[in-house]
Amino acid sequence: MILNGSNNFMNQNMKIPFVDLYPQYEELKSDIDSAIADIITRSDFITGPTVDKFERVISEYTGAEDCASIGSGTNALICALKALGIGPDDEVLTVGHTFVSTTESIVNVGAIPRFIDINEFYQMDTDQLVYSSRLKAILFVDLYGQTPDIDKILEFAKQWNLVVIEDAAQSFGAEYKGKKVGNMVDLTCFSFNPVKNLGAMGDAGAVTGSKKLIDKVRMYRDHGRKTKFEYDTVGYNARIDNLQAVIVGTKLKKIDEWLDKKISICRKYTEQLNDVVKCPKEAPWSKHSYHLYVVETPHGTRDDLQEFLKQQGIQTNIHYKIPTHRTKAFYDGTKLPVTERICENIISLPCYHTLMEHHQDFIVKSIKEFYAD
Numbered sequence: 016m017i018l019n020g021s022n023n024f025m026n027q028n029m030k031i032p033f034v035d036l037y038p039q040y041e042e043l044k045s046d047i048d049s050a051i052a053d054i055i056t057r058s059d060f061i062t063g064p065t066v067d068k069f070e071r072v073i074s075e076y077t078g079a080e081d082c083a084s085i086g087s088g089t090n091a092l093i094c095a096l097k098a099l100g101i102g103p104d105d106e107v108l109t110v111g112h113t114f115v116s117t118t119e120s121i122v123n124v125g126a127i128p129r130f131i132d133i134n135e136f137y138q139m140d141t142d143q144l145v146y147s148s149r150l151k152a153i154l155f156v157d158l159y160g161q162t163p164d165i166d167k168i169l170e171f172a173k174q175w176n177l178v179v180i181e182d183a184a185q186s187f188g189a190e191y192k193g194k195k196v197g198n199m200v201d202l203t204c205f206s207f208n209p210v211k212n213l214g215a216m217g218d219a220g221a222v223t224g225s226k227k228l229i230d231k232v233r234m235y236r237d238h239g240r241k242t243k244f245e246y247d248t249v250g251y252n253a254r255i256d257n258l259q260a261v262i263v264g265t266k267l268k269k270i271d272e273w274l275d276k277k278i279s280i281c282r283k284y285t286e287q288l289n290d291v292v293k294c295p296k297e298a299p300w301s302k303h304s305y306h307l308y309v310v311e312t313p314h315g316t317r318d319d320l321q322e323f324l325k326q327q328g329i330q331t332n333i334h335y336k337i338p339t340h341r342t343k344a345f346y347d348g349t350k351l352p353v354t355e356r357i358c359e360n361i362i363s364l365p366c367y368h369t370l371m372e373h374h375q376d377f378i379v380k381s382i383k384e385f386y387a388d
């Protein structure tokens with residue numbers, strides 16, 4: 016490290032990536048290599064017992080009655096909406112503070128997203144749930160890795176006879192009031208995108224729920240197929256690739272250990288940064304799985320902080336800069352003041368279970384340095 020003229024330290028060697036996936040592979044190398052070799056040797060690339068086994072282990076972990084593996088989290092959402100009968104002109108209550116897939120899946124089945132704002136936990140604000148005559152579903156998101164107040168959402172849904180879908184792309188392993196995500200609403204959709212806490216080495220996802228609904232999801236993910244030659248509905252090619260199924264299945268053995276390590280890293284950030292930036296709050300009902308560690312910076316400082324950290328060799332990210340209701344594809348004039356304010360100020364810090372202690376210390380020190388004067 017050297018000091019530059021303005022008393023900021025400039026690091027010449029340190030490179031801290033925003034995500035670092037290779038150490039996960041190294042930790043499980045022999046198991047992953049042999050699982051991949053086995054698939055290749057048996058030329059067992061899609062469907063069959065490999066997928067059945069994968070679906071069983073995901074059901075067991077989440078406590079769900081059944082699970083359908085899917086080719087991606089996005090396709091999980093689309094197949095779930097279709098299985099629940101959501102289609103043209105139906106309205107779906109959702110949030111704008113999310114990855115584009117949430118909104119995109121609603122629009123892709125022909126339905127209309129109705130956006131509502133978020134609360135201090137970055138989750139759907141259940142005080143803003145509002146009924147309209149065409150409302151058929153609520154699609155909420157466990158953004159960054161914790162859930163909204165699910166009981167309040169279920170209560171509203173029951174009152175108005177709505178179906179409930181959970182976008183749990185970011186919350187595998189999280190809990191709500193002591194129950195694992197995957198078993199609380201009509202259908203829960205997971206993503207195993209490589210950067211997720213439980214990540215494949217390509218695209219992959221799953222839907223969990225009751226056997227009756229999951230059978231429908233299975234039909235949609237496989238061209239609408241009922242039996243080998245019977246197609247009862249128009250579906251998709253949205254099946255998981257078996258190589259991804261065995262990779263995710265192998266990593267699943269480590270997920271609780273990895274989550275525990277990640278949670279302590281995130282709590283350490285909160286302890287050390289709380290007086291400098293606004294750190295994420297864990298909701299009283301939730302076990303947060305911290306897919307992302309996102310802080311709110313003092314207004315007008317985010318972009319300069321990001322640039323400063325970049326100069327220090329620290330890679331950061333923004334989730335998300337433009338909320339989906341403000342993007343060109345989905346713009347409908349809705350105003351969500353909390354979402355829009357937050358999107359101007361948030362920054363995501365490197366956070367993974369293999370983040371080295373001296374790297375985290377350096378990140379904290381750099382942020383404190385930036386806000387020192």
Ligand SMILES: Cc1ncc(COP(=O)(O)O)c(C=O)c1O
Nearest residue numbers: 087088089114116117184206208
């Ligand atoms: C909130 C949210 N929903 C949906 C998705 C879509 O998942 P996938 O990338 O597996 O299609 C993602 C992830 O990327 C996500 O973060």
